[in-house]
Amino acid sequence: MLRICIFLSLIILALTDATKSKSEYHECKDEERQKHPHLCNILDRAIADPIGLANLLHKWSRNVGYAFDMRLDQSPFFNSDGGISPKRQLLRAGGGADKIDKILPTVLAHGMGDSCFNSGFKQFTSHISSLTSSHAECIPTGTTQHTDTINGFFLNMDASVDVVASQIQSNPLLKDGFNAIGLSQGNNVIRGYIAKYNDPPVHTFLSLNGVNGGTGAVPSCIPKSTSSSETESIGKYESTSICNLLMEVASNRAYTTFAQTHSFQANYWRDPRPQEKEAYAKYSQLAQWNNEGRVYNSTLNENFAKTKKFVWVMALYDTMIWPKEGEQWGTPDPLDPFEGDVLDRNETEWYVKDLFGLRTAEEAGKNYYEVFDGPHLGFSMEDLDGWVKKYLIPES
Numbered sequence: 001m002l003r004i005c006i007f008l009s010l011i012i013l014a015l016t017d018a019t020k021s022k023s024e025y026h027e028c029k030d031e032e033r034q035k036h037p038h039l040c041n042i043l044d045r046a047i048a049d050p051i052g053l054a055n056l057l058h059k060w061s062r063n064v065g066y067a068f069d070m071r072l073d074q075s076p077f078f079n080s081d082g083g084i085s086p087k088r089q090l091l092r093a094g095g096g097a098d099k100i101d102k103i104l105p106t107v108l109a110h111g112m113g114d115s116c117f118n119s120g121f122k123q124f125t126s127h128i129s130s131l132t133s134s135h136a137e138c139i140p141t142g143t144t145q146h147t148d149t150i151n152g153f154f155l156n157m158d159a160s161v162d163v164v165a166s167q168i169q170s171n172p173l174l175k176d177g178f179n180a181i182g183l184s185q186g187n188n189v190i191r192g193y194i195a196k197y198n199d200p201p202v203h204t205f206l207s208l209n210g211v212n213g214g215t216g217a218v219p220s221c222i223p224k225s226t227s228s229s230e231t232e233s234i235g236k237y238e239s240t241s242i243c244n245l246l247m248e249v250a251s252n253r254a255y256t257t258f259a260q261t262h263s264f265q266a267n268y269w270r271d272p273r274p275q276e277k278e279a280y281a282k283y284s285q286l287a288q289w290n291n292e293g294r295v296y297n298s299t300l301n302e303n304f305a306k307t308k309k310f311v312w313v314m315a316l317y318d319t320m321i322w323p324k325e326g327e328q329w330g331t332p333d334p335l336d337p338f339e340g341d342v343l344d345r346n347e348t349e350w351y352v353k354d355l356f357g358l359r360t361a362e363e364a365g366k367n368y369y370e371v372f373d374g375p376h377l378g379f380s381m382e383d384l385d386g387w388v389k390k391y392l393i394p395e396s
Contacts, residue, residue, distance in 0.1 A: 026262065036253060046150065054146035057153065061113020065320055065376045068111060068124065068183050102394045104179050104203055105135035107168065111184030111377065112152050112265070117145035127381075128181065131388050135173050139164050141189075152185070156260065157267040157285045161192035168193070168200065179204045179392050184320070184377060185211050188268055188286075195289045195356070198303040204391055206311045208384075209318060209376050213326025213348075214270025214286050216337070255279035270326075272337035291355035304357030311391050313370045313379070320376035328369055329358060 027047065028040035045053050061067040106128050110121050116138035129136035141155055141163045142148035151160065168174050180202045182190040187210025194202055253259045255276070259266040260283050267285040280287050287293045291300055318324035323332055325342045329351065333340035345351050351359050361367050370387060372379045 032258070036258075046154075050150060051146045054149040058113045058115070058118070058149050061111070065378075066112045066184055067114040068120065068377045103132050103134040103392070104177055105137070105173055106132060106392065107174065107178050107180045107190070107202075108136065108138040109164070109180070109182045109186030109189040110138060110152075111186050113149060114152070114183075114186075115142075115145045115148040116140040117148060128388065131385060132393055139167050151264075153264055154262055156262065156264055157188050157192055157289075158196075160189055160264065161196055164189055165193055165197045169197075175200055177201045177203050179206070181206045181208065182210055183208050185264065185268070187212060188264075192289060194307055195300050195303055198306045201306045203307065204309040204311065205307055206313070206387060206391060207327070208313050208379065209315050209321065210312070210327055211268050211321055212312065213323075213329050213331055214268045214284075215321050215326065216270055216272045216332065217322035255283040257283065259283075260285060270331075272332035272334060274334055277334075289356065290350050292350065301354070301357040301360070305360060307361075307366070309366055309368065309391060310361060311368045311370060311387065313372070313387065315376050315378060316371050316373050317378075318376045 026043055028043055033040045058067060108125055110116060114121055121138055125136050125138045140148040141151040141160045177200045180190045187207045190205060254266040254269040270286060271280060281293050291297060312328040314324060314327040321327060323330060323342045329345035330342045331348050333343055354360055372383045
């Protein structure tokens with residue numbers, strides 16, 4: 001049964017840059033309120049209390065599994081005082097200086113409702129740096145915790161990529177290229193950077209449960225979720241309000257200039273029904289990045305080819321992204337999207353026609369596929385460390 005509502009991010013109308021002040025949040029006009037009553041209701045809250053709203057969005061995202069949380073004791077490479085553990089010192093000694101010098105820095109992009117400024121994601125970034133013995137940093141789209149969180153909902157994908165690209169290109173530590181790790185929708189930021197810029201280039205892209213093929217349903221808002229523990233945590237009214245917003249925009253408003261301009265999640269909403277294909281091609285930012293739009297852009301293929309290695313990681317029990325196979329570029333069967341089998345990546349239109357370079361990368365041996373036995377972002381630290389060591393750290 002189709003589980004309809006789009007991701008939490010069609011909630012607030014967007015910031016047009018990463019440093020908006022409170023007075024510059026979008027205020028809905030009368031006609032916008034008529035078409036988007038729930039969206040405008042929460043936009044009013046963004047104007048009145050942006051920090052409070054950001055905290056609510058983060059709490060909701062953590063409860064339903066969109067945001068990643070890492071505690072200090074989850075990292076096997078840190079002592080309680082934050083220093084490098086004996087285990088890591090041994091790894092460094094065994095690796096040798098030559099190996100360390102070859103390891104590129106790592107750029108990280110967080111998921112929906114999270115922020116580079118949150119303690120859990122700071123710890124995650126430090127863990128990657130310690131594991132690789134190289135520089136690692138999360139690049140935000142806002143200058144504070146609450147603007148970075150809110151921008152994950154309201155700053156659209158193209159604008160988010162432009163903000164991140166500006167920071168990358170001005171950072172001397174990244175001038176010779178870097179590896180990248182994305183979590184959930186953070187992969188759209190990395191993938192968008194590859195599509196639109198890739199200069200300096202991403203060498204290896206580790207995609208952890210990325211919304212790569214888009215999403216056509218959001219299960220956190222199906223009726224049974226309204227009585228779950230996450231609802232009780234933030235309140236029934238708040239949960240119902242958020243889900244009403246998601247359903248409203250996902251069902252009726254995603255493929256509009258308004259939604260595509262002001263919602264990150266509307267940008268990767270990929271309705272699999274044939275009757276929506278034209279609207280998807282016309283409006284969706286994801287469609288433009290995939291060369292599924294009305295104008296073919298060969299630069300997308302050229303930029304995709306600059307990356308040497310892609311690692312697509314799928315959660316076997318992911319219920320946050322539908323279908324979960326989209327994390328590895330599968331799609332619903334367009335002839336029977338909700339009852340038919342999910343198409344494998346090599347059966348999809350974007351692969352067969354090599355619309356943006358996926359087939360070329362596959363034939364060049366650049367694509368690697370990993371799975372783990374768990375829910376969205378439910379990988380273990382052993383899983384994570386294994387992927388980092390396998391794909392981001394040179395063998396010699």
